[in-house]
Amino acid sequence: MTLEILNDPTLRTVALGGVVLGLGSGAVGAYVLLRQRSLLGDAVSHATLPGIALAFLLTRSKEPAVLLGGALLAGWLGSWLVEAITRTTRVKLDSALGLVLSVFFGLGIVLLTFLQRYPEAGQAGLNRFLFGQAASIRQQDVLVMALGASAILLTIGLLWKELKTIAFDPEFAESSGLPARALGLILDTLTVLAIVVGLHMVGVVLMSAMLVAPAAAARQWTDRLDRMVPLSAFFGILASVGGALFSALIPRLPTGPAIVLVMGTLVFLSLLAAPNRGLLWPGRARGRPGFPKAERESP
Amino acid sequence: MSAAQIEIQLIAALTAAACAIPGTFLVLRRMALISDAISHSVVLGIALGFLLVQSLNSPLLILGAALVGLLTALLVELLYRTGLVRQDAAIGLVFTVLFSVGVILISLYARGVHLDVHAVLLGELAFAPLNRLVVAGRDIGPVALYVSAALLAINTVFAALLYKEQKLAAFDPVLATLLGFSPAVIHYSLMGVIALTAVGAFEAVGAVLAVALFIVPAATAYLLADDLAEMLLLSVALGVAAALGGYWLASFLDTSIAGSMATVAGLLFALAWLLAPEQGLLTQRNRRNRQRLALALRAFLVHLLQQEGRTREEAFPEAHLWRELGWDRTFALRILALAEREQLVDRWQGGLRLTDQGRILAREALHGGEEPPRFPKAGGVP
Numbered sequence: 001m002t003l004e005i006l007n008d009p010t011l012r013t014v015a016l017g018g019v020v021l022g023l024g025s026g027a028v029g030a031y032v033l034l035r036q037r038s039l040l041g042d043a044v045s046h047a048t049l050p051g052i053a054l055a056f057l058l059t060r061s062k063e064p065a066v067l068l069g070g071a072l073l074a075g076w077l078g079s080w081l082v083e084a085i086t087r088t089t090r091v092k093l094d095s096a097l098g099l100v101l102s103v104f105f106g107l108g109i110v111l112l113t114f115l116q117r118y119p120e121a122g123q124a125g126l127n128r129f130l131f132g133q134a135a136s137i138r139q140q141d142v143l144v145m146a147l148g149a150s151a152i153l154l155t156i157g158l159l160w161k162e163l164k165t166i167a168f169d170p171e172f173a174e175s176s177g178l179p180a181r182a183l184g185l186i187l188d189t190l191t192v193l194a195i196v197v198g199l200h201m202v203g204v205v206l207m208s209a210m211l212v213a214p215a216a217a218a219r220q221w222t223d224r225l226d227r228m229v230p231l232s233a234f235f236g237i238l239a240s241v242g243g244a245l246f247s248a249l250i251p252r253l254p255t256g257p258a259i260v261l262v263m264g265t266l267v268f269l270s271l272l273a274a275p276n277r278g279l280l281w282p283g284r285a286r287g288r289p290g291f292p293k294a295e296r297e298s299p
Numbered sequence: 300m301s302a303a304q305i306e307i308q309l310i311a312a313l314t315a316a317a318c319a320i321p322g323t324f325l326v327l328r329r330m331a332l333i334s335d336a337i338s339h340s341v342v343l344g345i346a347l348g349f350l351l352v353q354s355l356n357s358p359l360l361i362l363g364a365a366l367v368g369l370l371t372a373l374l375v376e377l378l379y380r381t382g383l384v385r386q387d388a389a390i391g392l393v394f395t396v397l398f399s400v401g402v403i404l405i406s407l408y409a410r411g412v413h414l415d416v417h418a419v420l421l422g423e424l425a426f427a428p429l430n431r432l433v434v435a436g437r438d439i440g441p442v443a444l445y446v447s448a449a450l451l452a453i454n455t456v457f458a459a460l461l462y463k464e465q466k467l468a469a470f471d472p473v474l475a476t477l478l479g480f481s482p483a484v485i486h487y488s489l490m491g492v493i494a495l496t497a498v499g500a501f502e503a504v505g506a507v508l509a510v511a512l513f514i515v516p517a518a519t520a521y522l523l524a525d526d527l528a529e530m531l532l533l534s535v536a537l538g539v540a541a542a543l544g545g546y547w548l549a550s551f552l553d554t555s556i557a558g559s560m561a562t563v564a565g566l567l568f569a570l571a572w573l574l575a576p577e578q579g580l581l582t583q584r585n586r587r588n589r590q591r592l593a594l595a596l597r598a599f600l601v602h603l604l605q606q607e608g609r610t611r612e613e614a615f616p617e618a619h620l621w622r623e624l625g626w627d628r629t630f631a632l633r634i635l636a637l638a639e640r641e642q643l644v645d646r647w648q649g650g651l652r653l654t655d656q657g658r659i660l661a662r663e664a665l666h667g668g669e670e671p672p673r674f675p676k677a678g679g680v681p
Binding site for chain 2: 033036037038039041042046085088089090091092093094095096097098099101102103104105106107108109110111112113114117130131205206208209212213216219220252253254256257258260261264267271277279
């Protein structure tokens with residue numbers, strides 16, 4: 001099996017794509033989970049769809065950089081709208097998320113259906129952005145994805161201490177003089193970026209799972225952020241590569257759902273078996289979704 | 300309009316109305332996204348049911364799929380109760396996995412029959428008139444029409460029967476529990492209705508866009524209505540408007556009906572956000588402007604009153620106005636014009652002085668126990 005993957009160029013590209021995807025979304029996912037923004041990821045990933053369709057409509061280009069650029073702008077607009085709606089109306093966060101999610105996705109579907117009259121759109125199959133399609137991934141796609149993932153890892157590395165404080169205790173961060181708003185914005189932007197990196201393989205409908213699930217699994221095994229981020233990235237890579245290869249080898253198996261299913265299994269095992277917290281652990285300490293207080297106060 | 304066109308619009312309108320009723324309670328109870336989770340998860344139920352009975356309209360399938368939807372709400376609650384993950388993550392974990400299993404089943408085993416991945420995302424509204432209900436050899440209309448009408452009836456009865464309970468749970472959950480209403484009954488009855496409606500909406504708009512019909516009209520009504528009954532009626536009306544508007548937008552652009560319905564619902568929300576009589580962005584801005592003008596006017600009158608005390612029987616030169624109050628000239632002239640129109644000041648010996656009425660207002664502003672007028676900071680006003 002391993003030999004087969006290394007020898008087959010298509011499968012090699014698919015596996016590489018999986019590594020890049022899992023790395024980016026796994027690492028950012030840790031922060032998304034800790035800041036309780038799991039469902040913002042869902043809204044933003046659906047919101048990228050009209051961006052992809054519009055980018056194609058305006059440029060007639062299928063270059064991954066162009067399409068993903070459109071996705072990035074639309075995703076960012078969606079996350080801004082959620083914030084603006086909750087700030088200026090009495091509509092609460094959950095409704096604002098559902099609203100942006102469904103309206104942007106609806107608009108995206110309208111544009112995609114509209115685009116089907118252009119023959120060149122049909123061949124490119126913008127539809128693969130719905131559920132992801134590992135088999136259609138090319139080297140230049142992986143290259144663009146890798147650029148996005150490197151930007152994510154670099155930012156996390158450079159701003160490690162600051163982002164850690166923001167993730168655990170935004171009020172403390174603000175009172176200790178950190179630019180909390182700007183750092184929050186950076187994390188939101190990294191989230192959009194991670195979503196865009198994964199669109200090719202997982203698709204807009206299920207991309208949010210790749211932010212939540214690896215982090216939720218990693219959270220069960222450790223109480224420390226410096227272990228949780230790499231572990232979450234590791235789970236992300238495991239699920240992405242596994243799911244993507246399954247879908248490339250089994251005909252008609254859609255990639256996004258396959259990846260999510262592998263990831264779901266990893267979460268389930270972690271919930272059951274993780275030391276001390278796991279449900280099967282005898283006399284387990286009552287689990288807490290957050291981190292212990294001591295860890296919070298020594299950033 | 301052909302008969303099929305009328306039937307499609309009727310189905311769309313009835314479905315939208317049916318979704319808007321439980322959607323209103325969801326928006327009020329801050330649980331909007333549970334409808335996203337449930338409408339995704341029913342796909343698994345529909346896939347399993349379809350593989351068993353090979354038909355999308357069997358009542359067994361509808362009930363079975365609704366049960367899977369209800370199971371989602373239960374699973375989310377169970378997962379959350381373990382204390383291992385927070386609620387938002389619990390929702391995000393449960394529905395994506397159930398939905399993935401459903402989509403995989405459909406892609407591998409049900410492809411191309413009556414149910415495919417496309418239908419999961421878009422619904423099959425355009426084909427709904429093809430599936431007729433035949434009773435005793437007579438064609439009495441499309442099956443989906445009866446399904447959506449039944450859903451609307453069920454949801455109306457639900458809202459009427461449990462109006463008081465759901466209202467209390469939405470506005471004051473603690474009091475609801477104290478008064479002896481079981482939170483579990485209130486919660487799971489709503490979840491059951493959502494699950495059933497989501498299965499019905501699946502055929503019309505697909506799994507992802509059902510959320511648009513649950514949430515968007517209700518959120519729009521929330522900006523416009525003052526009480527629950529009004530909000531319910533408004534969100535039903537807005538849902539119907541989005542359904543009909545979406546249908547016509549779709550036939551005009553020759554594109555997806557479900558997507559257009561969501562888009563029109565979003566446009567209606569954008570309009571309300573901008574123009575709502577109480578909470579619209581424009582109203583908010585006008586209100587802020589009016590408040591600022593009123594405040595500046597009072598500051599101006601008080602300033603004149605204080606000058607009167609200092610330099611009795613002398614008019615106040617107009618040009619001092621913007622210098623002493625730290626306003627720019629245009630703004631000062633605007634306030635002056637306002638004061639003159641209201642006859643609070645008049646011109647006297649080439650300057651300004653308070654009228655009797657203006658003096659009364661100024662004294663009131665100064666001593667009346669109201670909040671003392673604060674002088675706007677220099678440059679702080681346009």
